[in-house]
Amino acid sequence: MKKAIVYINQFFGQLGGEDTAGVGPSIHEGQIGPAMAYNQELHAEVTHTIICGDNYMGSNPEDAVKQILDMLEPLEFDVFVAGPAFNAGRYGVACGTICKAVKEKFGVPVITSMNEENPGVEMFRKDVIILKGGNIASKMRKDLPAVAKVANCFLDEVPVGPADEMGYFPTGHRHQVFIDEDATSRFMKMLHARIKGEPYVSELIVPKLDRVPIAAPLKDLKSARIALLNTGGIVPVDNPDRIQSASATRWGKYDISSMDRLEGGVFKTIHAGFDPAAANADPNVIMPIDAMKALLKEGVYGSLHPYFYTTVGTGTTEKEAARMAKEIIPLLQEDHVDACIMVST
DSSP states (O other): OOEEEEEEETTTTTSOSGGGTTOOOEEEESOOTHHHHHHHHSSSEEEEEEEEOHHHHHHOHHHHHHHHHHHHTTOOOSEEEEOOOTTOHHHHHHHHHHHHHHHHHHOOOEEEEEOTTOHHHHHHTTTSEEEEOOSSGGGHHHHHHHHHHHHHHHHTTOOOOOHHHHTBOOOSOOOOOOOSSOHHHHHHHHHHHHHHTOOOOOSSOOOOOOOOOOOOOOSOGGGOEEEEEESBOEEETTOTTOOOSSSOOOOEEEEOTTOSSOOBTTEEEOOSSSOOHHHHHOGGGTSOHHHHHHHHHTTSSSEEEEEEEEOBOTTOOHHHHHHHHHHHHHHHHHTTOOEEEEEOO
16 A cells, blocks of 8 residues: 655644744654544555644755655655645745655645635745645534545656646646647637627636836935834734734724833734744833834934834735725824834734
8 A cells, every 4th residue: 555644733733832842853653633634535544644843844944854755765656745834834834845845855746725815835836746725724524535635646657737727826837738729719719709798718727927116215214204004913012903813804003102112011023923922021022112212213214114013914815904004104194204124923
C-alpha cells in the first residue's frame, strides 16, 4: 500500500494555541488531528504526522525545514500533504514553505489548501498545488476531501485535471492538450459570446495585478506631520468600536493628544492571532506612542496626528482592508498628515 505524510501546525496537532506556537518540529507515527481524516480519504496510509508551531516555522524557516527534511530522510512516502491552512497567514506560509522544500528534496507530489486571501497563495502557487479553501476551520469538511482528491490522482497515477476543474489555484504552467475543435471555431464562439454579452472564458487569461505605486519620500522630516495606524488590535479595554478579533470589518480612532504613552489596563489588544500578554502589559510594543512622543520632543519630526487608528489584520480580507483604508484616509488628509506609520505584528 502507498504511503502519505501529513504536516499540521500546533493547533491542529493538539499541542495548544498561541502558547505553543513556538514549538519546534516533531514527527509522530500514525495520525493526529486532520491526519486521521486524510487516512480515510487518501488511497494511501498516513504513516506519520509532522507537527510544527507556526511561530517557529516563521521565525526559523531554514532550521525548521532542515529538521523536518532530516526526519523524512529515512522514510518512504508517495505523497506529502499539508494543512488545510484556511486564511491563517502564518500557517499558510508554513505549509507552502515545507511543501516546496519536500518537493525539491524528495521529488514527491505535495499538496495543500488555503483561502484566496492567505498570503501563502501568491508566495507558493507556482511551486505547489494549492487547493482553493475556505476562510475558517469549519470549512475543513469540504477542504480536506478536495486536497485528497488531487492527491489521489498522483497516488493512482492518473493525470491531474486543469485548475478550474480540480479547484486549485492556477500555477502559471501551460500544458499542451489536443481537442477536436480548431482554433478558428473556438475564437468565433468567444467573439460571438462577447458581442452578445454572454459568458465566455478566454483560453489565455491575463492576471490583473493590484500594483500600488511607491509614495514619494518626505522632503523634510523635521516639519512633517506623522500619523500612527496599526493592525495589531490595540483598543481601549472596553473595545468601544466592537472591533472583531479576527476577520475584522471595523476600525477605531483613539485620541492620544494628551498621552505620553499607552498604559496597560487602559488599552489592550483584541487580536486573536498572537499571545496578547506582552501587548496587554505594555500596549506600546504594538502602538509605539511612547517612542513617537519621545522623538517628537527631540525634534526628529514636526508633529504627531492626535489620533491613532486600529483594526485587526488576522483573517481580514483585502476587500475589507481597502474599504477601511478609504474611510480613514480623508481623516488624515483633513489634518494634512504627510506620512503614516503602519505597525503590524
